[in-house]
Amino acid sequence: MSTTYELLATSRSLLDMVETQGGVLTVEAETVLQDFITKSEDKLHACLAVIRRCEAEAEMLRAEEKRMAERRKAFELTEERVRDLAAHLLEAREQLGEEPKVKTAHYTAWLAESESVVGPEDITDWPAEWTRTKVEPDKVAAKAALKAGAAAHGFAITKKRSVRFR
Numbered sequence: 001m002s003t004t005y006e007l008l009a010t011s012r013s014l015l016d017m018v019e020t021q022g023g024v025l026t027v028e029a030e031t032v033l034q035d036f037i038t039k040s041e042d043k044l045h046a047c048l049a050v051i052r053r054c055e056a057e058a059e060m061l062r063a064e065e066k067r068m069a070e071r072r073k074a075f076e077l078t079e080e081r082v083r084d085l086a087a088h089l090l091e092a093r094e095q096l097g098e099e100p101k102v103k104t105a106h107y108t109a110w111l112a113e114s115e116s117v118v119g120p121e122d123i124t125d126w127p128a129e130w131t132r133t134k135v136e137p138d139k140v141a142a143k144a145a146l147k148a149g150a151a152a153h154g155f156a157i158t159k160k161r162s163v164r165f166r
Contacts, residue, residue, distance in 0.1 A: 001046070002039050010036050048165050087111065 002010070014036060017029045025033070090111045094100040101110035119126055146157050 001042060004043055004047075007036065007040050007043055010039075047163075051165065 010032065014029060014032050017032070018025060021029070086109060090100040090102070090109060093102075094111070102108070119130075123131060142152075142155060143157060146152070146155060
Protein backbone atom coordinates (compact mmCIF):
# COMPACT_ATOMS: atom_id res chain seq x y z
CA MET A 1 0.00 0.00 0.00
CA SER A 2 1.29 3.43 -0.91
CA THR A 3 1.87 5.92 1.85
CA THR A 4 -0.29 9.00 2.15
CA TYR A 5 2.69 11.17 1.23
CA GLU A 6 3.33 9.09 -1.90
CA LEU A 7 -0.32 9.46 -2.90
CA LEU A 8 -0.15 13.23 -2.39
CA ALA A 9 3.01 13.36 -4.53
CA THR A 10 1.22 11.28 -7.20
CA SER A 11 -1.70 13.70 -7.24
CA ARG A 12 0.66 16.64 -7.72
CA SER A 13 2.50 14.91 -10.56
CA LEU A 14 -0.86 13.94 -12.13
CA LEU A 15 -1.96 17.58 -12.06
CA ASP A 16 1.36 18.55 -13.67
CA MET A 17 0.86 15.90 -16.39
CA VAL A 18 -2.61 17.20 -17.23
CA GLU A 19 -1.44 20.83 -17.14
CA THR A 20 1.48 20.17 -19.54
CA GLN A 21 -0.97 18.51 -21.94
CA GLY A 22 -3.14 21.64 -21.96
CA GLY A 23 -5.83 20.12 -19.75
CA VAL A 24 -6.19 16.97 -21.84
CA LEU A 25 -6.30 13.65 -19.98
CA THR A 26 -3.93 11.31 -21.82
CA VAL A 27 -4.14 7.51 -21.63
CA GLU A 28 -1.07 7.50 -19.37
CA ALA A 29 -2.58 10.18 -17.11
CA GLU A 30 -5.89 8.30 -17.00
CA THR A 31 -4.09 5.13 -15.91
CA VAL A 32 -2.26 7.06 -13.18
CA LEU A 33 -5.55 8.69 -12.15
CA GLN A 34 -7.38 5.35 -11.90
CA ASP A 35 -4.51 3.90 -9.84
CA PHE A 36 -4.56 7.00 -7.60
CA ILE A 37 -8.32 6.76 -7.05
CA THR A 38 -8.13 3.07 -6.10
CA LYS A 39 -5.18 3.55 -3.78
CA SER A 40 -6.61 6.73 -2.21
CA GLU A 41 -9.89 4.92 -1.47
CA ASP A 42 -7.90 2.17 0.25
CA LYS A 43 -5.87 4.77 2.15
CA LEU A 44 -9.03 6.62 3.23
CA HIS A 45 -10.46 3.34 4.48
CA ALA A 46 -7.27 2.81 6.51
CA CYS A 47 -7.53 6.38 7.81
CA LEU A 48 -11.12 5.72 8.84
CA ALA A 49 -10.01 2.62 10.74
CA VAL A 50 -7.37 4.64 12.60
CA ILE A 51 -9.88 7.42 13.33
CA ARG A 52 -12.41 4.95 14.74
CA ARG A 53 -9.72 3.31 16.87
CA CYS A 54 -8.64 6.71 18.21
CA GLU A 55 -12.26 7.62 18.98
CA ALA A 56 -12.72 4.33 20.85
CA GLU A 57 -9.47 4.84 22.79
CA ALA A 58 -10.45 8.43 23.65
CA GLU A 59 -13.88 7.26 24.88
CA MET A 60 -12.26 4.54 26.97
CA LEU A 61 -9.87 7.09 28.47
CA ARG A 62 -12.78 9.49 29.20
CA ALA A 63 -14.50 6.69 31.09
CA GLU A 64 -11.27 5.88 32.92
CA GLU A 65 -10.77 9.57 33.79
CA LYS A 66 -14.30 9.66 35.21
CA ARG A 67 -13.67 6.49 37.21
CA MET A 68 -10.35 7.83 38.50
CA ALA A 69 -11.94 11.19 39.42
CA GLU A 70 -14.66 9.39 41.40
CA ARG A 71 -12.00 7.32 43.13
CA ARG A 72 -9.94 10.45 43.91
CA LYS A 73 -13.03 12.14 45.36
CA ALA A 74 -13.70 9.11 47.54
CA PHE A 75 -10.14 9.26 48.90
CA GLU A 76 -10.46 13.01 49.49
CA LEU A 77 -13.69 12.48 51.43
CA THR A 78 -12.06 9.72 53.47
CA GLU A 79 -9.10 11.99 54.19
CA GLU A 80 -11.45 14.74 55.34
CA ARG A 81 -13.37 12.34 57.64
CA VAL A 82 -10.16 11.00 59.17
CA ARG A 83 -8.86 14.56 59.70
CA ASP A 84 -12.12 15.39 61.48
CA LEU A 85 -11.71 12.30 63.69
CA ALA A 86 -8.14 13.31 64.52
CA ALA A 87 -9.33 16.84 65.38
CA HIS A 88 -12.04 15.37 67.62
CA LEU A 89 -9.42 13.29 69.41
CA LEU A 90 -7.30 16.38 70.09
CA GLU A 91 -10.40 18.32 71.20
CA ALA A 92 -11.26 15.45 73.56
CA ARG A 93 -7.74 15.64 75.02
CA GLU A 94 -8.23 19.38 75.52
CA GLN A 95 -11.61 18.83 77.23
CA LEU A 96 -9.94 16.37 79.61
CA GLY A 97 -7.41 19.01 80.60
CA GLU A 98 -4.58 17.78 78.42
CA GLU A 99 -2.70 19.84 75.88
CA PRO A 100 -4.30 19.55 72.38
CA LYS A 101 -0.93 18.54 71.00
CA VAL A 102 0.77 15.17 70.60
CA LYS A 103 4.46 14.89 69.76
CA THR A 104 6.09 11.53 69.04
CA ALA A 105 9.20 10.38 67.26
CA HIS A 106 7.14 9.93 64.07
CA TYR A 107 4.80 12.93 64.00
CA THR A 108 3.46 15.97 65.79
CA ALA A 109 -0.26 16.74 65.79
CA TRP A 110 -1.94 19.85 67.18
CA LEU A 111 -5.07 21.93 66.76
CA ALA A 112 -4.45 24.96 64.59
CA GLU A 113 -6.84 27.84 64.00
CA SER A 114 -7.55 29.32 60.60
CA GLU A 115 -9.88 32.01 59.35
CA SER A 116 -12.22 32.05 56.38
CA VAL A 117 -15.02 34.27 55.19
CA VAL A 118 -18.58 33.00 55.15
CA GLY A 119 -21.08 34.92 53.05
CA PRO A 120 -24.31 34.60 51.14
CA GLU A 121 -24.55 31.78 48.60
CA ASP A 122 -25.95 34.16 45.97
CA ILE A 123 -23.09 36.17 44.45
CA THR A 124 -25.40 39.11 43.75
CA ASP A 125 -25.72 39.63 47.51
CA TRP A 126 -21.98 40.34 47.76
CA PRO A 127 -20.67 43.92 47.45
CA ALA A 128 -19.21 44.62 44.01
CA GLU A 129 -15.75 45.36 45.44
CA TRP A 130 -15.68 41.82 46.87
CA THR A 131 -16.41 40.04 43.61
CA ARG A 132 -14.31 39.13 40.58
CA THR A 133 -15.46 39.04 36.98
CA LYS A 134 -13.85 36.77 34.44
CA VAL A 135 -13.66 38.34 30.99
CA GLU A 136 -13.53 35.99 28.04
CA PRO A 137 -14.23 36.31 24.32
CA ASP A 138 -17.72 35.51 23.03
CA LYS A 139 -16.87 33.97 19.66
CA VAL A 140 -20.50 33.07 18.94
CA ALA A 141 -21.57 36.73 19.26
CA ALA A 142 -18.57 37.87 17.20
CA LYS A 143 -19.36 35.40 14.43
CA ALA A 144 -23.01 36.47 14.34
CA ALA A 145 -22.03 40.15 14.20
CA LEU A 146 -19.46 39.60 11.43
CA LYS A 147 -21.98 37.58 9.41
CA ALA A 148 -24.48 40.42 9.85
CA GLY A 149 -21.97 42.79 8.26
CA ALA A 150 -20.26 44.36 11.27
CA ALA A 151 -16.72 45.49 10.58
CA ALA A 152 -14.05 45.18 13.26
CA HIS A 153 -10.33 45.63 12.67
CA GLY A 154 -8.42 42.38 13.14
CA PHE A 155 -11.51 40.15 13.05
CA ALA A 156 -12.61 37.86 10.26
CA ILE A 157 -14.45 34.61 9.73
CA THR A 158 -12.17 31.87 8.48
CA LYS A 159 -13.27 28.65 6.85
CA LYS A 160 -11.66 25.33 7.47
CA ARG A 161 -12.23 22.12 5.58
CA SER A 162 -12.10 18.80 7.34
CA VAL A 163 -12.80 15.23 6.41
CA ARG A 164 -16.09 13.64 7.50
CA PHE A 165 -16.87 9.93 7.51
CA ARG A 166 -20.22 8.22 7.75
